[in-house]
Amino acid sequence: MKNRKLRMLIFFGSVISLLYLTGCKAKPPSRIEKRVVQESKDLVIGGKDWQNPVPDNASSVKLGSKHFQHHCQVCHGLDGHTTGVPFARNISPPVPDLGTPDIQKYSDGQLKWIIENGIRLTGMPKWKGFLTDEEMWQVVRYIRHLPARGSLGIPEVYVREFEEHAQTHKEHTQKEPMKNKVTE
Numbered sequence: 001m002k003n004r005k006l007r008m009l010i011f012f013g014s015v016i017s018l019l020y021l022t023g024c025k026a027k028p029p030s031r032i033e034k035r036v037v038q039e040s041k042d043l044v045i046g047g048k049d050w051q052n053p054v055p056d057n058a059s060s061v062k063l064g065s066k067h068f069q070h071h072c073q074v075c076h077g078l079d080g081h082t083t084g085v086p087f088a089r090n091i092s093p094p095v096p097d098l099g100t101p102d103i104q105k106y107s108d109g110q111l112k113w114i115i116e117n118g119i120r121l122t123g124m125p126k127w128k129g130f131l132t133d134e135e136m137w138q139v140v141r142y143i144r145h146l147p148a149r150g151s152l153g154i155p156e157v158y159v160r161e162f163e164e165h166a167q168t169h170k171e172h173t174q175k176e177p178m179k180n181k182v183t184e
């Protein structure tokens, strides 16, 4: 019985994710879709009772931040709040801000499970084989102690894109007053 419910939820979750992945334009999911996806995720994500074996101290957080800034920043930003990641809101499902209660309510074990296995049918990859167990647990410590939004700047790979965008914007806004002058 429980298995059937689980299979059904996974099925609906997958169909919805697939529709989003194949859609031309990412639309924000409706409340019902969000609920179905979240419910199927809650059933699929394991590791609830796994205990974090690395100590909760500054050195673990620092090591975790190093791995995070190597592997995760390209989508999650240096600070875990997606700062400076241009596509974060435009993919579906979007890249979440890891500081929000939605994410922080996962247990340490669940976060480790997510990192290890990824979330199927989304942009969230699995890291088994790329990070050791210890490194994943350190990343979990970092997720619990994320720095303030924007405090670490934007990922290096996007710096140029932002500068170019700002320049174009500046040129564009500078043209406006000139146009006014001509018509005066």
Ligand code: HEC
Pocket: 041, 068, 071, 072, 073, 074, 075, 076, 091, 093, 094, 095, 096, 098, 103, 111, 114, 115, 119, 122, 123, 124, 125, 127, 139
């Ligand atoms: C290629 C882009 C990408 C990379 C790289 C990436 N993620 Fe994600 N991540 C995502 C997306 C997209 C989601 C949203 C998945 C969803 O809504 O189910 C996500 C979701 C998450 C979640 C929340 C899952 C949930 O249930 O909402 C956590 C925690 C997470 N990522 C941690 C990490 C960590 C730690 C790393 C690095 C080891 C990482 N991510 C690397 C794209 C990425």
